Amino acid sequence: MSVEAWTYLIVGITFALYIYIGYASRVRETAGFYVAGRGVPAIANGAATAADWMSAASFISMAGLISSMGYDGAVYLMGWTGGYVLLALLLAPYLRKYGKYTVPDFIGDRYYSHTARAVAAIATIFISLTYVAGQMRGVGIVFSRFLQVDIATGVIIGVAVVAFFAVLGGMKGITWTQVAQYTVLIIAYLIPAIAIANQLTGNPIPQLAFTFSDLVNRLNQIQVDLGFTEYTKPFQGKPMIDILAITLALMVGTAGLPHVIIRFYTVPDVRSARYSAGWALLFIALLYTTAPALAAFARYNLISTLHGKTLEEVRQIDWVAKWEKTKLLAFVDKDGDGKVTVAPGRAFALKGGRPDFNTPDEKSKNEVHIDNDIIVLSTPEVARLSPFVIALVAAGGLAAALSTAAGLLLAMSSAISHDIYYRIFRPNATEAQRLLAGRIVILLAVILAGYFGVNPPGFVAQVVAFAFGLAASSLFPAILLGIFDKRMNREGAIAGILVGLIFTAVMIGMMRAPQIFGAPAPVIPNLWGISAEGVGVIGMILNFIVAYVVSRATPPPPEHIQHLVEEIRIPKGAGQAAEH
Numbered sequence: 001m002s003v004e005a006w007t008y009l010i011v012g013i014t015f016a017l018y019i020y021i022g023y024a025s026r027v028r029e030t031a032g033f034y035v036a037g038r039g040v041p042a043i044a045n046g047a048a049t050a051a052d053w054m055s056a057a058s059f060i061s062m063a064g065l066i067s068s069m070g071y072d073g074a075v076y077l078m079g080w081t082g083g084y085v086l087l088a089l090l091l092a093p094y095l096r097k098y099g100k101y102t103v104p105d106f107i108g109d110r111y112y113s114h115t116a117r118a119v120a121a122i123a124t125i126f127i128s129l130t131y132v133a134g135q136m137r138g139v140g141i142v143f144s145r146f147l148q149v150d151i152a153t154g155v156i157i158g159v160a161v162v163a164f165f166a167v168l169g170g171m172k173g174i175t176w177t178q179v180a181q182y183t184v185l186i187i188a189y190l191i192p193a194i195a196i197a198n199q200l201t202g203n204p205i206p207q208l209a210f211t212f213s214d215l216v217n218r219l220n221q222i223q224v225d226l227g228f229t230e231y232t233k234p235f236q237g238k239p240m241i242d243i244l245a246i247t248l249a250l251m252v253g254t255a256g257l258p259h260v261i262i263r264f265y266t267v268p269d270v271r272s273a274r275y276s277a278g279w280a281l282l283f284i285a286l287l288y289t290t291a292p293a294l295a296a297f298a299r300y301n302l303i304s305t306l307h308g309k310t311l312e313e314v315r316q317i318d319w320v321a322k323w324e325k326t327k328l329l330a331f332v333d334k335d336g337d338g339k340v341t342v343a344p345g346r347a348f349a350l351k352g353g354r355p356d357f358n359t360p361d362e363k364s365k366n367e368v369h370i371d372n373d374i375i376v377l378s379t380p381e382v383a384r385l386s387p388f389v390i391a392l393v394a395a396g397g398l399a400a401a402l403s404t405a406a407g408l409l410l411a412m413s414s415a416i417s418h419d420i421y422y423r424i425f426r427p428n429a430t431e432a433q434r435l436l437a438g439r440i441v442i443l444l445a446v447i448l449a450g451y452f453g454v455n456p457p458g459f460v461a462q463v464v465a466f467a468f469g470l471a472a473s474s475l476f477p478a479i480l481l482g483i484f485d486k487r488m489n490r491e492g493a494i495a496g497i498l499v500g501l502i503f504t505a506v507m508i509g510m511m512r513a514p515q516i517f518g519a520p521a522p523v524i525p526n527l528w529g530i531s532a533e534g535v536g537v538i539g540m541i542l543n544f545i546v547a548y549v550v551s552r553a554t555p556p557p558p559e560h561i562q563h564l565v566e567e568i569r570i571p572k573g574a575g576q577a578a579e580h
């Protein structure tokens with residue numbers, strides 16, 4: 001069968017499975033809708049957390065970034081993984097013991113303030129919306145390439161599937177769907193990695209093939225011969241201070257992502273929260289330890305396949321012709337010799353932060369534009385693996401994007417229907433009214449995410465740093481201080497959140513002015529060598545300082561809040577704490 005036929009078959013089966021699970025898990029009460037009735041087993045919650053956390057960025061983009069950036073690309077690996085460890089060890093068990101539905105719920109109650117609750121809810125909505133639009137765009141890219149439909153049609157199909165199981169089953173439906181999606185995505189990631197490792201080195205275990213074979217040395221030599229620096233040489237694209245800031249921003253930003261935190265509310269008790277964090281770490285490690293190997297394999301195969309070949313010869317390759325139609329792969333014959341040259345620099349000049357395919361960049365000899373997002377998806381085809389494996393990777397990419405999109409949609413829905421509608425404006429709303437509000441909001445959110453997936457504004461595609469920067473500078477300090485500093489009061493928390501949020505938003509806006517506002521150049525290129533991706537760390541530090549100073553200059557929290565904070569930190573008594 002052809003790649004397209006296999007893709008229709010495998011994607012059709014997996015989508016049917018997701019829809020069935022969503023229907024079978026439909027709920028009729030708010031506890032089921034928001035926290036899956038707190039009855040999810042630890043191992044299942046670990047798989048669901050891994051699927052929720054490993055977005056299209058992890059499955060599709062991360063290996064591509066490492067492949068193009070070399071050693072410096074490891075910043076994403078370290079930042080995202082470190083963030084998960086930080087969340088699992090430092091925050092998750094305590095938040096579970098507190099026993100609420102959402103992050104704004106914790107912040108609102110801990111700081112006895114509807115203002116703090118509203119600020120946290122708005123931050124949650126903005127972070128989730130920025131993130132989910134990127135997921136829907138990833139769905140559209142996979143569909144456009146493998147099913148030969150336009151991106152808009154692909155996004156609409158994805159939106160319809162997510163809407164079905166998220167609206168009907170809420171967190172319960174999303175949880176069990178994510179367990180199935182994790183199974184699909186990890187199989188789809190490992191099978192081609194194992195096959196290519198065996199093909200290139202004779203060792204089928206990617207991690208061992210990457211570490212103990214001579215492949216990396218060969219790749220280093222090829223890079224040097226083509227004018228690049230060695231693949232494994234650090235700090236080539238970014239200074240050390242920026243690498244450190246980005247790693248830290250990704251780490252604390254990940255630890256503050258509301259859609260991941262709420263997963264720990266779905267297990268029965270604190271012990272299960274700790275066990276599910278361990279399971280999730282194991283499931284995540286399977287993909288994250290494979291990514292550097294897959295990145296090196298992809299880089300080696302792509303250069304070997306394209307460099308020095310004639311344009312006519314290259315364009316006869318099936319996967320090249322199909323990716324070229326999506327504009328994510330493009331060639332330009334700058335020297336007129338009819339051959340493809342892979343070299344440092346850009347093939348095309350940038351316009352509004354994106355490649356202008358009508359204007360070759362004459363500063364570089366490079367004649368190939370490869371979007372980072374296609375490297376993982378094209379790797380099985382470049383390595384000439386079976387059409388079945390190629391289709392499986394497409395299904396894996398879709399599973400990764402849809403699982404995270406569902407979690408983000410629920411986080412947005414909870415922030416609006418639970419934290420704003422119920423906790424602030426309609427505290428007397430009945431169970432049925434709250435459930436209806438949750439379903440209406442999740443439906444509106446999925447439609448909005450679909451719109452941004454079809455018509456991505458510049459800020460969504462270009463400023464993913466926004467989501468992590470805002471989470472790092474707003475929610476993370478408020479959660480951490482809320483657990484470990486009983487003297488922290490509402491005045492300090494609100495002042496810290498606002499200062500961190502505003503500072504980070506303004507800085508990213510100035511550094512990314514061309515992408516966000518269409519300006520000809522950034523207002524400032526960086527702050528003390530730190531780029532937009534890492535500036536959330538400065539916002540976080542300001543948040544901590546302002547929160548501490550303001551809290552000490554204003555009255556302490558009420559006695560019952562201080563007792564509550566002490567109680568949260570005691571390992572026993574989760575049931576009692578959950579009743580607050």
